[in-house]
Amino acid sequence: MKPTNNILRHSASLANKVFIQRDYSEGTTCKFQTKFPIELESRIERTLFEDTVKTLNNFYAEAEKIGGQSYLEGCLACTTAYLIFLCIETRYEKVLKKIANYIQEQNEKIYAPRGLVITDPIERGMRVIEISIYEDRGSCGSSSGSSSVSGSTAR
Amino acid sequence: MHLGVSESMRECEYSQISTRSSTPMETPYKKKTPKRRKWESFPGRNKFYCDGRIMMAKQTGVFYLTLVLILVTCGLFFTNDCRFLAENLTPAIPVIGGALFLFVLGTLLRTSFSDPGVLPRATADEAADLERQIDVANGSTGYRPPPRTKEVVINGQTVKLKYCFTCKIFRPPRASHCSLCDNCVERFDHHCPWVGNCVGRRNYRFFYMFILSLSFLTIFIFAFVITNIILRSHKNGFLDALKDSPASVLEVVVCFFSVWSIVGLSGFHTYLISSNQTTNEDIKGSWSSKRGKDNHNPYSHGNIFTNCCAALCGPLPPSLIDRRGFIQSDAPQLAPPTNGITTYGATQSQQSHMCDQDQCIQSTKFVLQAATTPLLQQQSSEPVILTASPENVAPLPARTSLSLAGPCTSLPLGQPTPPTSTPSLSCHEATDMLPIHGHGHTHNHSHPYQEPVAHHHYLTPEEVPSPPGMLPCGSPLGHSHTMQAGFYNPASQDSLHEDSVRGLVKLSSV
Numbered sequence: 104m105k106p107t108n109n110i111l112r113h114s115a116s117l118a119n120k121v122f123i124q125r126d127y128s129e130g131t132t133c134k135f136q137t138k139f140p141i142e143l144e145s146r147i148e149r150t151l152f153e154d155t156v157k158t159l160n161n162f163y164a165e166a167e168k169i170g171g172q173s174y175l176e177g178c179l180a181c182t183t184a185y186l187i188f189l190c191i192e193t194r195y196e197k198v199l200k201k202i203a204n205y206i207q208e209q210n211e212k213i214y215a216p217r218g219l220v221i222t223d224p225i226e227r228g229m230r231v232i233e234i235s236i237y238e239d240r241g242s243c244g245s246s247s248g249s250s251s252v253s254g255s256t257a258r
Numbered sequence: 259m260h261l262g263v264s265e266s267m268r269e270c271e272y273s274q275i276s277t278r279s280s281t282p283m284e285t286p287y288k289k290k291t292p293k294r295r296k297w298e299s300f301p302g303r304n305k306f307y308c309d310g311r312i313m314m315a316k317q318t319g320v321f322y323l324t325l326v327l328i329l330v331t332c333g334l335f336f337t338n339d340c341r342f343l344a345e346n347l348t349p350a351i352p353v354i355g356g357a358l359f360l361f362v363l364g365t366l367l368r369t370s371f372s373d374p375g376v377l378p379r380a381t382a383d384e385a386a387d388l389e390r391q392i393d394v395a396n397g398s399t400g401y402r403p404p405p406r407t408k409e410v411v412i413n414g415q416t417v418k419l420k421y422c423f424t425c426k427i428f429r430p431p432r433a434s435h436c437s438l439c440d441n442c443v444e445r446f447d448h449h450c451p452w453v454g455n456c457v458g459r460r461n462y463r464f465f466y467m468f469i470l471s472l473s474f475l476t477i478f479i480f481a482f483v484i485t486n487i488i489l490r491s492h493k494n495g496f497l498d499a500l501k502d503s504p505a506s507v508l509e510v511v512v513c514f515f516s517v518w519s520i521v522g523l524s525g526f527h528t529y530l531i532s533s534n535q536t537t538n539e540d541i542k543g544s545w546s547s548k549r550g551k552d553n554h555n556p557y558s559h560g561n562i563f564t565n566c567c568a569a570l571c572g573p574l575p576p577s578l579i580d581r582r583g584f585i586q587s588d589a590p591q592l593a594p595p596t597n598g599i600t601t602y603g604a605t606q607s608q609q610s611h612m613c614d615q616d617q618c619i620q621s622t623k624f625v626l627q628a629a630t631t632p633l634l635q636q637q638s639s640e641p642v643i644l645t646a647s648p649e650n651v652a653p654l655p656a657r658t659s660l661s662l663a664g665p666c667t668s669l670p671l672g673q674p675t676p677p678t679s680t681p682s683l684s685c686h687e688a689t690d691m692l693p694i695h696g697h698g699h700t701h702n703h704s705h706p707y708q709e710p711v712a713h714h715h716y717l718t719p720e721e722v723p724s725p726p727g728m729l730p731c732g733s734p735l736g737h738s739h740t741m742q743a744g745f746y747n748p749a750s751q752d753s754l755h756e757d758s759v760r761g762l763v764k765l766s767s768v
Contacts, residue, residue, distance in 0.1 A: 120383045120387065122383075122384055122387050125430065127410045127412055127417075127419070127431055128410060128411060128412060129412070129413070130412055130413060130431070130556065130557055131430060131431055131432055131444075131445065131557065166573060167572075167573055167575075168573070169564075169567065169568050169571075169572050173571060173572055173573045174567060174571045176571075176573070177567075177570060177571025177572065177573075178571060180574075181467065181570070181571075184360070184364040184365070184368075185364065185365075185368055185464065186364070188574075193573065193574050194573055195573045195574060195575055195576055196576055199576060225576075225578070227378075227381065227384065228377050228378040228578045228579075229578060230377070230380070230384070230427060230430075231384060233383075
């Protein structure tokens, strides 16, 4: 995540940020809206974007799933007066690491070549997925439409 | 790519030498400041200990009372009664008592010291994006209606999400803003002074375990202290028994009064858990059928067992506020530089002490020069406003004084004090208020969102101002205040005005 950010920052300037909000239709479980934002229409294919968001939603659902493993973890923690969490990682934390790796991979392979960077939602309090849209500094002052061509050809 | 950065840095170095330059105020060299952890600049009213590992509410007096009560009562029980009971009944009594005591203490400390599920406040860009969306929804009239709600349908039930003016977010369902801690907390249950913390999503199970185990412990001690007295009075008589173990009286009294409240509380929370409600929702009657025929709790899993398991054995979400992380000073922000006057959320200001002193001296010179000539206030206020909210204001002042009356009066949009007919008066008010949050305070805090927050504060008069930048301050504004006093006539000395403007620009970013 960091290296991609630095590369983009030095050669491009931040033009805009798009925020994907949470989808609360199924309760308080972490889920993001898959609605495709207008600002990204010229930057990335709809299917790629939706795939990313759906995969993230699946990760979060897996982290928050209430089932056998979470019960076991909860009961074990209770019996040890929750001291066990000093030694082992909770399931949620393990999934968050997987999510961080996934986002970095997506940034490197798909989003950075298009001049976009996804910020991990955990850094924004799990409220939004922040997508930063970068412009090429070479075409500074021009509109986003023209620089998107150079962005995609850089891939 | 990398060259681009160093080139701009070299530009700034040259700006230090020329006295009449209007180049950006970015720092020419980075001074190595010790890295600060995020908890040190946490905006809420919490106290942190052990370098951010422990998080509590501001008022912790009652928590210490709880601790003292538990320790003293249990201490007396173990030293006073246990020996007799272990000898005459069974040694299992102190063992069970000890285990219960340790469990109670562990859960209490866990409840009190952990993050209840605080939602971090919105970044400047997020807040701006939300404001834009709300503007579009409202039709962008000048006046913003105070209540901002969003409706969502959760499992067939319509739920209203409220906008939090302090945190600049739409609160997720079941979240609430704690006025004592000044934070939005996820799945907010209540603020408990006895544990010295809010009870929310992340520490509710510890809280429940605490009150449950405490009720068992209280009943346990109560029962066995009574047993102790009865056994002793069989041997020696009642009065002698009381004389032999005087502490028992104290223990009985404490336990008697505690048992009612604690057992009652445990019962209440058992009911809440089994119906998957929070104290907040129960008190407000959010899901009561009295509100509507179809009103039901959309979060309930249907049966009591699943609800209990979900609340107590569900996955423990991580803390969202990252207390022990280091503050990143190089986060890019969207606020476009208007003639380079903007400061990137005051993070760069942390590194600018040395060269600022030179600029301060020069700026003060310009300011004092300008102060000796009659000056139009409006002109002086203009650059100050720019540092406060760069994205909203037109670029640097025009030459003529009259044209400035326009942007100045339009600035206090939605302020509680409407612009009066005399432009100079309203600008006086604006100058009074805006520099206060434009200046020194942006540099004392490393909140990137301080500046737009400061601007929007005036649009919501009912909100308690949390950023301390709102408070009037003395020092660097002394210069600008002396200038404002009574200078109402428009002046036409453009070059001096330019100098004073530049001086104020530099002064304001010190």
